[in-house]
Amino acid sequence: MAAPEKKNGRERMLDRRKKIREAIRQAAIDEFAQKGLAGASTQSIAQRAGLTKPQLHYYISSKEELYEEVLVHINDLWRDIFIASSGDTKDPAKVIRDYVRNKLEFGRRHPNASRVFSNEVAAGGHYLQKHWHSARESTQVAAEIIQSWVDKKLIKPVDPWLFQMHIWAVTQHYADYEAQIRFMLQLKDGEEIDMDHVVDEVSTLFLRACGLK
Structure with a gap:
């Protein structure tokens, strides 16, 4: 078996920069989630990423620029999880179940x-307005599906746009309001939410709306 090729100096440098960029992005996500744009500071983001503030500003020009970069990254991740991403769109029940599971899993x-x-x-x-067009295009494709x-009477009539938004609202709840969910379900510290049960319940909710089992 041939030994793996060693990376040259430039490749190692690019790998290191990529890892630092990823660390900065994750640190920014955690900071913005906790404090919002107004309350976040580049000093705190740098500390979360294991960098000094001058090191951080080597990679970014401002907090606002980093915030927009983070939003674009998240928007791209959401765009990749849309109702047509399940593959075979001839089986509505499978597509809806897979979509619900993927959305809930992303939030988890x-x-x-x-x-x-x-x-x-x-x-x-x-900060999102100029980046939303591609996401709307994906939603348009899903609406057509x-x-x-x-039209083929595979499901009961639903508004194809609102149907997607309702799925977003329900699945998003489990990520954005986790503290409320844990309190209502009386979960102990460290006790996991039974996501398989959540997927079953949420899937059933939307399948019934379509007249599917």
Whole structure:
């Protein structure tokens, strides 16, 4: 078996910069989720990323620029999880179940990213407006798929745009309001939410709305 090729100096430097950029982005997500844009500081973001403030500003020019970069990254992640991403769109029940599961799983794995996005939208979406077009295009594709199900009488009539928004609202709740959910379900510290049960309940809710089992 051939030995793996060693990376040259430039490749190692690029890898190091990539890791630092990823650390900065995650630190920014955590900071913005906790404090919002107004309350966040580049000093705190640098500390979270294991950098000094001057080191951080080597990679970014301002807090606002970093905030917008984070939002674009999150928006791209959301865009990749849309109703047509399940593959075979001829089976509405499977597509809806997979979509619900993917949305809930994203919120479970990236709760702070979800909260940063929600907080920005709640504040009017000023920093997101010029980046939303691609996400709307994905939603348009999904709406056309849902409408095709209605036209073929595979599901009961639903508004294809509102149907997606209702799924967003329910699935997003489990990331953005985790503290409330844990209190209502009387979960102990460290006790996990039964996400398989949540997926079953949420999927059933939307499948019934479509007249599906």
